[in-house]
Every structure is written in C-alpha cells, then in structure tokens.
Amino acid sequence: xxxxxLLPIFLLSAAVAVTMALPQTQAEEEKKPIQVLFTNVNIFDxxxxxxxxxxxxxxxxxYIKEVAKTITKPEGAYVVDGGGRTMxxxxxxxxxxxxxxxxxxxxxxQTRWDDAAGGAFxxxxxxxxxxxxxxxxxxxxAGDPLDVAKAIDMGYLPGPRIYSSGGAxxxxxxxxxxxxxxxxxxxxxDKMDMTQxxxxxxxxxxxxxxxxxxxxxxxRGAAFTKVMGGGGVASEFDPLEIMGxxxxxxxxxxxxxxxxxxxxxxxxxxxxSYNRLLDLGVRSFEHGFLIxxxxxxxxxxxxxxxxxxVWSFQCFMSINSFGSYExxxxxFTHEQKVKGVAVGxxxxxxxxxxxxxxxxxxxxxxxFSPGLVERxxxxxxxxxxxGFTAVQALKHWTGNAGIVLKWSGPKxxxxxxxxxxxxxxxxxxxxxxxxxPLEDIELILDESKLHFIMKDGLTYKNTLVGVDSPIxxxxxxxxxxxxxxx
Ligand SMILES: [Zn+2]
Numbered sequence: 001x002x003x004x005x006l007l008p009i010f011l012l013s014a015a016v017a018v019t020m021a022l023p024q025t026q027a028e029e030e031k032k033p034i035q036v037l038f039t040n041v042n043i044f045d046x047x048x049x050x051x052x053x054x055x056x057x058x059x060x061x062x063y064i065k066e067v068a069k070t071i072t073k074p075e076g077a078y079v080v081d082g083g084g085r086t087m088x089x090x091x092x093x094x095x096x097x098x099x100x101x102x103x104x105x106x107x108x109x110q111t112r113w114d115d116a117a118g119g120a121f122x123x124x125x126x127x128x129x130x131x132x133x134x135x136x137x138x139x140x141x142a143g144d145p146l147d148v149a150k151a152i153d154m155g156y157l158p159g160p161r162i163y164s165s166g167g168a169x170x171x172x173x174x175x176x177x178x179x180x181x182x183x184x185x186x187x188x189x190d191k192m193d194m195t196q197x198x199x200x201x202x203x204x205x206x207x208x209x210x211x212x213x214x215x216x217x218x219x220r221g222a223a224f225t226k227v228m229g230g231g232g233v234a235s236e237f238d239p240l241e242i243m244g245x246x247x248x249x250x251x252x253x254x255x256x257x258x259x260x261x262x263x264x265x266x267x268x269x270x271x272x273s274y275n276r277l278l279d280l281g282v283r284s285f286e287h288g289f290l291i292x293x294x295x296x297x298x299x300x301x302x303x304x305x306x307x308x309x310v311w312s313f314q315c316f317m318s319i320n321s322f323g324s325y326e327x328x329x330x331x332f333t334h335e336q337k338v339k340g341v342a343v344g345x346x347x348x349x350x351x352x353x354x355x356x357x358x359x360x361x362x363x364x365x366x367x368f369s370p371g372l373v374e375r376x377x378x379x380x381x382x383x384x385x386x387g388f389t390a391v392q393a394l395k396h397w398t399g400n401a402g403i404v405l406k407w408s409g410p411k412x413x414x415x416x417x418x419x420x421x422x423x424x425x426x427x428x429x430x431x432x433x434x435x436x437p438l439e440d441i442e443l444i445l446d447e448s449k450l451h452f453i454m455k456d457g458l459t460y461k462n463t464l465v466g467v468d469s470p471i472x473x474x475x476x477x478x479x480x481x482x483x484x485x486x
Contacts, residue, residue: 037078041086043088064428101118
C-alpha cells in the first residue's frame with residue numbers, strides 16, 4: 001500500500017521539479033544575446049565615398065555591436081560568410097504614403113474602400129514592395145499608418161520601421177482636402193469627411209484647428225508634422241502657384257511640433273512658399289521643383305550657418321511619372337496631368353541646382369498606388385539619371401536619411417540606436433548585394449543580386465546559409481511604440 005501511495009507522490013514531485021526547472025532554463029536561454037557574425041564583406045557605411053573592404057560585422061540582438069577587419073567569433077555566434085559581397089545599410093524611403101495604396105489612390109476612401117481595406121493594402125505593400133526588397137525604414141509623410149506601425153513594432157506583423165507624420169495638415173481646399181467638390185461645408189468636418197475620419201489628412205481653418213490636429217497626431221505616435229505649404233498635383237482645388245496654409249497656421253504647426261521636440265516637413269513647389277516656410281522654421285522641404293537658384297543658395301547658406309534643414313527629392317515621380325502628359329498615373333484628371341507636366345520640367349533643373357550648390361538632400365519616392373509602389377527602388381536609380389553620382393544617391397537613401405529621422409527627438413519611435421549606417425551602435429538593418437552598387441547603381445533593381453535582408457536583427461531574406469539556421473529565431477525587441485499589449 002505504501003509503495004502504491006509513494007509512487008504517485010514521487011512522480012508528482014519529479015514533475016514539479018521538471019516544470020520548475022524548465023522555465024528557469026528557458027529564461028536563462030532567452031537572456032543570452034543572439035549574435036550573428038558577418039565575415040568577408042565590403043561595407044558602404046551610408047556616408048563614405050568608397051567601400052571598406054574585407055570587413056567583419058558583429059550583430060547582437062537588434063544592433064551592430066562591432067565593425068572591424070577581424071572579429072573573433074564569440075561563443076555561440078552564428079556565422080554568415082559574406083563571400084566578398086557588398087554590405088549596405090537597409091534602404092530608407094523618406095517620402096511614402098503607404099495608406100494611400102488602394103487601387104484608386106487618394107480618391108479611394110471617398111467611395112470605394114474603407115480604412116480596413118486601406119490597412120490591408122498597406123500591409124501587403126509594406127512587406128512585398130518594401131521590406132522584402134531591402135527598404136527597411138520608411139518616412140510616411142501624410143496618411144495614418146500609426147497602428148500598422150505599432151503592430152509591426154510589437155512583432156504582430158512583418159514590415160519596415162515607420163516614421164509617420166500622421167494626417168497631413170492642409171487648408172480647406174488645399175493639397176490634403178480630398179472631399180468632393182460639392183460636399184456641404186457642414187460635412188467637411190473630421191466627423192463626416194472620410195479622409196479626416198481615417199486621420200489620413202486634416203482640413204483646417206485657423207491656428208487653433210492646427211493645434212488640435214498636430215496634437216492629435218502626436219498623441220497617437222506621430223514622429224513629426226507634415227503641412228501642405230502650397231498647391232499640389234494630385235488634388236483638385238489647388239493650383240501649384242497657391243500658398244498653402246496662412247503664415248500663422250504654419251507658425252502654429254512649427255510651435256507645437258517644436259514644443260514636442262520634433263520638426264515640420266512641408267509639401268511645396270515654388271519660391272514664395274519655400275521662402276515663407278524657411279522664415280517660419282519648417283525644416284524638411286519636399287518637392288520644390290519650381291524654385292529658382294537664389295532660394296537654393298539661401299537653403300545652402302542656412303545649412304552652412306548650422307540650420308538643420310533638408311531638401312527631399314522625389315526623382316521618379318517628378319522626372320518619370322510627370323515626364324509627359326501620357327506617363328501620368330491613369331487616375332489623374334486632365335487638370336492634374338497638366339500640373340504634373342509643369343513639375344516634371346522643373347524637377348531636372350531643381351536637382352541640378354541642389355547638386356551644384358551641395359544642398360543636404362534625402363531621397364523619397366512618393367511612389368504609391370498599384371503600378372508605382374512595385375517600382376520604388378527606381379527612385380534611387382533615377383537620382384543618377386538626374387545628375388547625382390551613385391554614392392550620392394545611396395547617401396540620400398541611407399546615411400542622410402538616418403540623420404533626418406533623428407530630428408524627431410523625443411518623438412523618435414526608434415530612439416536607441418542610429419539608422420541608415422553600418423557602424424557600432426546602429427540598428428542591425430543591413431543588406432548584402434552581389435557587386436558594388438557604388439559603381440553600378442542599377443544592380444539594386446535586380447532582386448537576384450540581393451542575398452540578405454536583416455531588419456532589427458531579424459532575417460527576412462537569406463540565400464547564403466541554411467534556412468534552418470537559428471538566426472531566424474525572433475529576438476525580443478523593446479516596445480518602442482504603444483506601451484500596452486493589443
Ligand atoms: Zn507626397
């Protein structure tokens with residue numbers, strides 16, 4: 001009898017001992033950093049004009065711990081032999097609108113697709129046309145992908161890092177006003193207008209409405225503010241020549257953003273708006289394809305005096321898509337196509353002047369909607385067609401971009417490490433290519449030449465080591481956006 005009673009007790013104690021031991025072992029295992037040692041790679045660090053050859057890079061969890069000629073393999077580290085391939089930082093698209101990807105572009109939300117579908121289209125493109133093509137970070141600069149970004153950061157969805165402005169701030173009748181022409185004024189509110197209800201854009205009147213919109217964006221995790229400082233191509237009511245928003249409205253956007261430690265980016269095309277926005281403290285200047293040389297010189301002078309401002313170049317959209325009436329996106333109206341042709345003409349000249357005067361520049365595709373979003377990397381190769389060198393083009397999409405992203409200050413959703421560079425103390429966002437893109441930029445369009453994609457220490461493409469390699473094990477990353485579980 002005793003034996004019979006003792007045996008289950010023994011088994012029970014053994015089971016308790018095992019269950020108590022298991023979590024401990026797992027916890028210890030999870031505490032160990034995961035290390036990946038890349039050997040024999042030639043590095044473009046995001047800034048230098050030449051490659052550092054024959055280098056090794058040690059990644060620990062989600063950051064780059066060491067870059068050196070020789071690194072002794074730490075115990076337990078996984079090794080990726082780079083085979084003399086080129087390592088670049090992950091690419092950064094500084095002008096994206098990932099929520100505006102339903103088939104009919106910006107008009108979609110009015111009648112054809114709800115915001116749930118908008119999120120589904122966004123997620124498809126974030127993975128297939130961005131992350132899996134080597135674009136590991138985007139600056140989303142009008143639109144609201146903030147909860148998609150939160151889900152990516154928390155590990156529920158794959159995708160690139162997203163720095164978002166949240167909804168762009170536009171005047172009523174400006175570049176961000178996508179409501180129908182005869183919508184009654186009382187329905188143009190953020191309760192009734194679908195683009196405002198989805199927080200993809202705000203149509204404001206007066207500084208106090210600007211305050212509210214900027215604060216609502218920042219409250220939900222926006223990293224900076226986007227204002228529509230002039231007329232646009234893909235909108236109905238605003239000729240390119242107009243000024244967007246009144247001076248006191250822009251000033252308020254700058255004030256509230258600066259109070260929160262971050263900056264304002266603007267959509268604008270011509271001298272009058274660029275100069276007023278420079279006066280008001282705006283820092284990231286998109287487009288600008290109709291500006292003249294004195295304004296370019298002024299920007300350079302301000303940069304030389306230590307002002308942190310940047311020109312953001314949308315090459316493909318201005319030079320290719322807007323190259324002729326016929327090449328314009330099909331969903332554009334006649335008026336939008338005519339505006340586009342004017343922009344296309346100015347863009348080559350603007351790029352030439354910015355290059356000649358060495359204005360600090362980043363690259364952003366502005367390429368969204370089916371037919372364009374699949375071709376984002378052609379914006380980078382377009383930079384070379386517009387007169388920049390391949391090295392400059394790559395800097396626009398890596399090192400320079402990483403600098404501007406950090407202007408978000410305390411609103412930076414990825415504050416721990418640097419971005420857009422391969423160096424000790426940068427996030428582990430890196431790519432391995434066959435060949436040298438500094439000499440042949442076109443190779444980045446050939447997906448068979450892109451062998452390895454790592455973002456935040458996780459591998460998303462790998463043709464170099466066995467697929468059962470533990471480097472696929474997800475690392476735990478700190479929650480950088482959204483403190484609460486879904
Ligand atoms: Zn844009």
